[in-house]
Amino acid sequence: MKHLKYLAWRLAAGAFVLWATATIIFVAINLTPGDPAITVLGSPEALPTPAVLALIRSEYGFNEPMHTQYFHYLLRLLHGNFGESYRLHAPVAHLIGQQIGASAKLILGAIPLALGVALVLAVSTAKRARWLTGWFDFIEVTLASIPDFILGLLLLLAFSFSLHLFPSSSTQGWTSIILPILTLALPIAARLSQVLRRELEEILEQPFIVTARTRGLSDSAVRLGHALRHALIPTLTIAGVLFAGLLSQAVVVETVFNRQGLGRLMSDSATNRDVPLVLGIALLATLVNVVVNIIIDLTYVIIDPRVEK
């Protein structure tokens, strides 16, 4: 019952964020000076024909009073109708549907890899010799702070142009996805590993760890069985933020590796000021973010039963 109530509260909060985002977008479209139909189209440089303008006006109902427009707008969003991309002459929902698979493959590959690398790195290097942690710390800071596109270009240069281990373009079989996944996963793994190691180092000094060691448990049993669970909560908080931002990174990675996907679609649309398409993808990203955060919050309860509100 308690859990259900918490879940319901979280879902309501998530729905609020989505509603508010949609509302802000509505306000932004209407507050931008000039003809809102032109704003939706992108810019006056798009040179819309009167027919297209009339179509947008009737579709968005710009002639109707504001509250009717707003109501219709929310209703359309609820039906999954994000409008039409006038650049690609197709409904936004359809275009997103076409590209979502490629990005999902990338992101779903990167998440377990990032988690795995971070866990192995942090658990095996926490509270080891100073020079060892120092080196790993340096590598992690480097990975975490260089821009993603530089990491991608470096990987491309090393493994595909020089060593010819992986193809450089997306059309050459399943191996072509390995470098993009690495580019997505490594910076996240580095950030997670830093947080996790710091937490582990604090926890490995706690009295209950000493107790576990005096019971004769091996070092790895202490680390995995006793310390890790306590270090996971703060790590998951960061992981939630990082995973929710993966679509942002996909924009860069898909451009570097010349892949299809939502990120590529997003940056192309922003360049061409295809407002409906950009807003559709941004709303989708908000939805993903809300869902990821709810999942993370529910995981807290599993990891640490004390976390119950």
Add this chain to the structure above:
Amino acid sequence: MSATDHSISAGGLPPARLLPGHAALRRVIAADIRPGLAISAIFLAVLVFAGIFPNILAPTDPLATDPSHIFAAPSLDHILGTDENGRDVFSRLVHATRSSLLLGLGAALLTTSVGSLLGLLAGLGPRWIDNIVMRISDILQSVPEILLILVIIAFWGASMSTLLFGLGFAGLSNCVRQVRAQSLVLRRAPFVEAALTLGLRRWHVVLRHVLPNAIKPVLVLLPLQIGIKISAVATLSFLGLGAPPPAPNWGGMLAIDRDYVLNAWWVAAAAAGVITLTVLSIATLGRDLIRRSEGRR
């Protein structure tokens, strides 16, 4: 303390003859400056110099094309080679420094100042303002940063001001949350209550007593913020959404055709190297600042 020790011992003994560099070296060791930190600081100093006086470091015109020297390898004439239009890569890197640093610094300051103001308002103001500010920050946080900037660019077009505005918005909610959390603690702090009891005006207490303490954690993070913003500027330029083409910018230099990379690696390598070194140096400096502020050694 150490000064008195020194004078007592100096009284009894003949004055020690120190090498000229000695005192400075001791001070460096006492300040616990690691080699990485020193290198970072020197690199950043060079960068700032390049940003202020690009013509002294690189007298060659960064826009001058030379059709007979397209993709020339690094040589004495062009120490980092030339790009696809025969323009000097070194000169372009140096002349792009100012806009990169200014955009990074400006965006970081914008985020920090607006974020601090909103955080103070939320932490100290009435409940309803707190609610509004926190919900706005929830929403901002739920759109990934680069996507938020892309939305802003789609609405108002790519220009210096939208770039600055978008970059300033990204990461705003973190700053708001930190300052709010601090000021929630501070509004109940004894010294703040004492100041109010003494009859000081509210805004005076807020500005003189709460603000300096509330923004400390944000200020400590400022260098890291600047690094993140510079990296974001480079990323957006790489995506073709930065400053318009003829003007040199770091990220844009990496957006050259991928087929060139293999044959003319120096163009990509030079730009990637400068961006990496900049971001790493700032991160090193920023982390040291955090370390010191936490009293860790």
